[in-house]
Every structure is written in C-alpha cells, then in structure tokens.
Amino acid sequence: MIQKIIELSLRNRLAVIIIVLGLFGWGVYAVMQNPIDAIPDLSEKQVIVFTEWMGRSPQVIEDQVTYPLVSNLQGIPKIKNIRASSMFGMSFVYVVFEDNVDIYWARTRVMERLNYAQRLLPQGITPTLGPDGTGVGHVFWYTLDAKKMDLGEQRALQDWYIKFALQTVPGVAEVASFGGFEKQYQLVIDPVKLQYYNVSLMEVMNKVKSNNNDVGGRKFEISDMAYIVRGLGYIKNKEDVENIAVTNYNGIPVRVKDIGTVQMGGDLRLGIFDNNGEGEVVGGIVVMRYGENADKVIKGIKEKMKDVEKGLPEGVHFKTVYDRSTLIEAAIETIKGKLLEEIAVVCMIVIIFLFHWRSALSIIIQIPITIAISFILLNAFGLSSNIMSLTGIALAIGVIVDNGIIMSENAYRNLSEWQNDPANKK
Secondary structure (H helix, E strand, O other), rough: OOOHHHHHHOOHHHHHHHHHHHHHHHHHHHHHHHHHHOOOOOOOOOEEEEOOOOOHHHHHHHHHHHHHHHHHHOOOOOOOEEEEEEOOOOEEEEEEEEEOOOHHHHHHHHHHHHHHHHHOOOOOOOOOOOOOOEEEEEEEEEEEEOOOOOOOHHHHHHHHHHHHOOOOOOOOEEEEOOOOOEEEEEEEEEEHHHHHHHOOOHHHHHHHHHHHHOOOEEEEEEOOOOEEEEEOOOOOHHHHHHEEEEEEOOEEEEHHHHEEEEEEOOOHHHHHHHHOOOEEOOOOEEEEEEEOOOHHHHHHHHHHHHHHHOOOOOOOEEEEEEHHHHHHHHHHHHHHHHHHHHHHHHHHHHHHHOHHHHHHHHHHHHHHHHHHHHHHHHHOOOOOOOOHHHHHHHHHHHHHHHHHHHHHHHHHHHHHHHHHOOOHOO
C-alpha cells in the first residue's frame, strides 16, 4: 500500500505539490484564526445563577431561594450536575452541562427556566446569570494608582466610568470591580423619635423610596409651542434625603432629619484587597468570553485603557497586576525558537552525514508544512494554542525530523546499493 502511494506521488508530482501548497496555505490561515491562550481551558460547561437578598441568613437563603431554584433547574436537558451554595445574603447555583453542549444554548435554557422559577421566590428577588466566561477567563487584572483620591472616590470612578468603557472591548464578558467602598446614603434612625412621632421603620423606607423618583406629566400647547410637564424628584445630595417628609404631627410635617441623621458611607464589605502589604487599592478583573482569543482580547484592553486614561482625573493612572499575555508571548517564542533549532540541527546532521543538500531541504520543508496542518486539526477539534498544545507540537518536531532523516538515509542507502550493484552496471 505504501509503495503504491509513493509510486502514485512520483508519477503525479505537480498534483502533489499543488495539494501540499494548498494545505500549507490553509494551515497558515488556521494559525491566524486559532485562539491563543497560555492555559488550556479544562473547565466544565457551566452556567452560574446568582441571587442576592441582603440581610438574610444562610438558612433563609437556602430555604427560600436556593432550594426552589435547584428544584426547578433540574429538568433542563443535557445537565450533568447541579451544585449550589448559600451564604449570608447571597445564593450561587452552578448548572453543569455535558461537554458537547454549546454554552449559549445552555444559558438560554437556564434563562427560560428561571422565568418560571422566579414566581416561587420572595417578592422583589430576581436571579441573574453569571458572565459567560470560563474558570480560566481572568486574563487581565489592574489597579488604580490614585494617591490623591480616597477609596470611595476610586471605587465610584471604577464602577461608573472605567468599567463601562472596558466592557465595550470585543471578547470581554465582564469587568469585575474589587476593593474600595461603594458609596451609599445611610439613614441612622432614632427609635425613640420613631415612637414619639408614631412612625414605623417601614413607613420611613417607603417614603424615601417614593420620593426618589421622576414622574411624567402631560404635554400642552401655548402659542404654537408644545411644553412637557415633568416632576423632577431624584435625590441629588444628602440634604434632599433629610428634607423628605415622612408624616405630619399636629399639622406639622415630620422630615427625615427630625427622626434621625443622614450620612454618606460605604456599603457592607466582606473583605478588602491589599496590594503587597502597601495598603488597600481599587481595580478590576477582566473576564474573557468562551472561545475568544486571549492575546487579542488583552491587546484590545490595553488599547482601550490608553483612551480611558486620557479622561481620568489628574494623577490617576492604571497599574497592571496580572497580564497573561506575557506568558502567551513566552509560549509563542518557545515554539519559534524550537522550530529554528530543529531546522538548524537537521541541516547540520544531514549535510555532515549524507553530504547531500537536497536531502536536507526535503526534511526542512516537512517541518513548517506539518506544523501548519496541525493547526487545521486544532481548529477542527476546537482547541486553542496554549502551553500544552504548543509543547506537544514542539515535541512532535523531533519525531518529524527523525522520520525524515530515517527516510532520507534509507533512500540514500538503497540508491547507493543499486548503483554499486555489478548487475546494474552491466
């Protein structure tokens, strides 16, 4: 069989060359299209369902949120397992699907079932899906170098400006903020004054919520001009909260400042982010989507950060904490170096032992062609260029070279024996 293939190839050299060049061109295109990452993604296909109900104990979260969600998500097709955890104020449900399932099909099925399961949850509680990223999707971390701003101002800058800008980069699933304080208006109510004015805490909450709102009126025309009437009621500062009327006492309005104090403070924190023992910092974690090119996403993030930095306050700069592109570039440089080393060694060995440059050329040509074709197979099986796959290619180069050397040496030996055979000379 092998002899027939060799004979057919020798008789149709032009066709073989065209096929090889076509495969090589296809392989070069596959190299450009193949996603590059440093770490192979071995995580399961999972969809995270996150539900927040602040102030409730883990047992209440388990009974009223986690259990109803897990019970109703079990009927989704192609599910391998469902895991869940309940903690103070939060519930996490991990829906693990089979490996051959498309992740966005899985997210759609989970979302459809959540629309049905939400009626079983307490009023006002809405479960949300986690980002469409993998377990190794944290490709870039950064912090803010802003010594003239407090942690609350840095967190506000991160949440309301930087985060939204970086999320527009193609391939980014989420930019998760960490560190600092999330600003909020805090009402410190005096229970004695509540009792004196005969006001409940729920009434205070409802009044503050209802007074923080814009309402629409109607349109009317005067002298061929149309005017729109609106009621502007959004809270803009601490004094607006203090002047909200809660009830009346003997015809006199009782305001929030009459029953307590209003202050600007930070939300409850479950931890801090310390930078090498130098103090707290504020920053973000860039999470990459499924199947994206990590190197391309990181380059897009860096370009966007240059534009975002132009609009930052004076003295505020980005500081990179973790950048996976350095590891990716090191892996690429390794495969390039091994390729050049193999070509050089082959040239030396073949020329020294065979003294035949055409034999060396035939072996050297096999290396780039074989590597290019291997990337076609990587794309076909949905594998990325990472440390594991590139290391396998680097190791396979030795096998390719050994194979070529053995075949060349064997052909050279057979030709030499044929030429030295007395019967052939006659």
